[in-house]
Amino acid sequence: MIPPARSALIVFGLAMVSMVLAQDGRVSLIGPGPVSFTVTPEALAAAGDCSNCPAIDPDPGTAVALQVTRQNPNRLFTIDVLHDGWGPNVDLPLEARYTVTSADGATVFLSTSWLPLYTAPTLVFTQAAVQSENRVRVDVAYRLTLRGDEPAGTFVTRVVHRVRESGAATAHEVRVSLPSYLTVRVVGHTGGAATTVVAFDYAEAPGAYLRAVTSGTPLTPTSGELVRVEVATNHPSGYAVTLSVVPLLTSADGPSLRERLWLDDAPAHGRRFVASGPTEGFVTLATSASYGLRVEGDEAAGDYLFAVTYEAIRNP
Amino acid sequence: MYRVLLALLTAMSTVAYAADIGISPPRHELVATAGETVVTTVTVLTTATLDQQVTGETSDWTMDIAGGTAFLATGSVQHSAAGWIELDAAAFVLPARGSRDVRLSVTVPPDPGLDGTYHAMVFFTVAPPPSEARGVGVITTTRVGLTVYVTVAGTERAGSELVDLYQTDGRELRAVILNTGNTVMRLSGEIQLRDEAGAVRHRLEVPDVPVMRESERELTFTLPNEVEAGFYVALALIQDSRGGLLAGELPLEVP
Numbered sequence: 427m428i429p430p431a432r433s434a435l436i437v438f439g440l441a442m443v444s445m446v447l448a449q450d451g452r453v454s455l456i457g458p459g460p461v462s463f464t465v466t467p468e469a470l471a472a473a474g475d476c477s478n479c480p481a482i483d484p485d486p487g488t489a490v491a492l493q494v495t496r497q498n499p500n501r502l503f504t505i506d507v508l509h510d511g512w513g514p515n516v517d518l519p520l521e522a523r524y525t526v527t528s529a530d531g532a533t534v535f536l537s538t539s540w541l542p543l544y545t546a547p548t549l550v551f552t553q554a555a556v557q558s559e560n561r562v563r564v565d566v567a568y569r570l571t572l573r574g575d576e577p578a579g580t581f582v583t584r585v586v587h588r589v590r591e592s593g594a595a596t597a598h599e600v601r602v603s604l605p606s607y608l609t610v611r612v613v614g615h616t617g618g619a620a621t622t623v624v625a626f627d628y629a630e631a632p633g634a635y636l637r638a639v640t641s642g643t644p645l646t647p648t649s650g651e652l653v654r655v656e657v658a659t660n661h662p663s664g665y666a667v668t669l670s671v672v673p674l675l676t677s678a679d680g681p682s683l684r685e686r687l688w689l690d691d692a693p694a695h696g697r698r699f700v701a702s703g704p705t706e707g708f709v710t711l712a713t714s715a716s717y718g719l720r721v722e723g724d725e726a727a728g729d730y731l732f733a734v735t736y737e738a739i740r741n742p
Numbered sequence: 743m744y745r746v747l748l749a750l751l752t753a754m755s756t757v758a759y760a761a762d763i764g765i766s767p768p769r770h771e772l773v774a775t776a777g778e779t780v781v782t783t784v785t786v787l788t789t790a791t792l793d794q795q796v797t798g799e800t801s802d803w804t805m806d807i808a809g810g811t812a813f814l815a816t817g818s819v820q821h822s823a824a825g826w827i828e829l830d831a832a833a834f835v836l837p838a839r840g841s842r843d844v845r846l847s848v849t850v851p852p853d854p855g856l857d858g859t860y861h862a863m864v865f866f867t868v869a870p871p872p873s874e875a876r877g878v879g880v881i882t883t884t885r886v887g888l889t890v891y892v893t894v895a896g897t898e899r900a901g902s903e904l905v906d907l908y909q910t911d912g913r914e915l916r917a918v919i920l921n922t923g924n925t926v927m928r929l930s931g932e933i934q935l936r937d938e939a940g941a942v943r944h945r946l947e948v949p950d951v952p953v954m955r956e957s958e959r960e961l962t963f964t965l966p967n968e969v970e971a972g973f974y975v976a977l978a979l980i981q982d983s984r985g986g987l988l989a990g991e992l993p994l995e996v997p
Binding site: 467470605610613622625627628629648659661662663683687717719729731732733734735736741 | 863876
């Protein structure tokens with residue numbers, strides 16, 4: 427007859443043994459993070475301007491390494507990675523690359539490509555890649571491949587590495603600080619310094635001029651080095667762009683043409699473009715073809731020159 | 743015809759960025775005591791492929807009840823901070839695909855009568871390139887504005903009211919908020935559309951906009967298409983950034 431205390435101890439011991447035998451692997455942090463990215467305005471602006479920009483590396487001194495221990499040689503383990511998400515309406519393109527080595531780092535078993543991380547699990551590696559090892563080290567490198575239209579602010583997620591079969595897991599934070607910016611620019615043809623000019627040169631086309639006077643249809647540009655004007659902001663307050671037209675060269679004999687320069691269907695001077703939220707990349711405000719000149723027949727012959735300024739502010 | 747030619751020209755040639763200017767951050771909210779100087783920076787940046795000549799200058803601005811802004815000469819509005827701001831560079835070359843940190847020294851005059859929030863704008867303008875266009879030539883350039891708020895520490899006074907909440911036509915609501923305080927307030931919150939049983943059927947987000955000191959601001963809310971015809975109660979729950987909740991309700995019929 428076994429005393430009750432001893433039998434309870436035996437049952438507990440058997441349970442522990444069976445738990446250990448049933449485990450598929452264990453994962454733990456040995457380089458604990460957290461990982462932080464401090465994105466500069468220049469890097470964010472550059473990201474908005476090219477589809478294949480260099481990725482952004484984390485701040486120095488934030489390395490992450492894992493240790494994966496095999497618990498039972500007969501049961502293969504699978505290591506997955508996922509994260510908790512960045513928050514409502516925020517999706518930051520975080521990627522990770524893994525280097526799996528022997529515990530002392532001397533032998534490299536596996537180097538992955540850059541893996542995009544999602545809130546759903548992504549497979550990192552399985553025990554098949556390191557079959558003879560009881561314990562391996564996994565160095566994790568992170569990077570951000572920004573699009574340039576990510577919202578301003580500080581965002582934090584929790585990256586989880588886990589053993590798929592048992593659910594054993596370890597987690598650490600990744601923090602991203604994105605600056606707020608506002609940019610306005612002109613896209614023009616290359617080949618000269620004056621890349622932003624739109625011209626209405628009807629000196630050799632009096633017929634077209636007279637038809638515009640009689641029909642009330644605006645004259646269209648005869649040449650346009652300006653391709654488009656664009657604005658971008660990543661702040662939730664959005665932007666307001668106001669046009670001002672300043673005459674640089676006018677004729678003293680006729681009316682000022684400032685009020686006759688139109689942009690689409692309204693006078694250019696004082697025209698406003700307003701948005702109450704962030705842009706998705708750059709938003710086009712106008713092109714060369716947007717400009718028009720409403721002539722009335724009383725214009726004095728000669729040359730005119732105007733400076734049109736697109737004045738952008740964040741909604742204050 | 744000319745539009746077709748322009749489109750063809752555009753398609754056939756390469757393009758580059760000109761008059762390209764950005765700032766980060768686009769707004770500074772500073773706090774200082776009377777007589778104190780605070781220093782901050784703004785990054786002026788570009789993706790242009792050529793160096794650009796940039797000028798910096800301060801300006802005053804006002805905001806109307808609908809949120810429209812008007813820019814005026816420095817020192818021309820009552821609560822102007824434009825004269826308090828000194829830039830470390832009024833003109834500079836912005837290098838191609840580069841940036842420059844511009845330092846702002848903001849000195850609040852040692853006047854015990856100053857109170858609350860003062861404001862200004864700092865503009866950075868790209869000098870337009872010369873042109874030899876014949877006929878009527880139009881040079882396009884750009885400028886970007888940094889909003890600056892300066893609050894005199896220790897003099898702040900908060901206070902706000904929801905003055906009005908009304909339906910302008912079938913599918914538009916307006917809310918009028920009065921800032922009775924002497925500092926700038928920012929809004930957030932929502933307007934809930936509740937059905938006759940009291941259930942929230944739709945939520946309209948209150949935008950993050952400022953209400954200037956001792957001023958009114960009118961917000962317009964257009965009901966989205968998914969709001970079905972019927973009877974509702976609009977419940978406005980508008981947050982004052984300085985603390986406090988402005989609440990009001992309005993029975994309305996959506997046609």
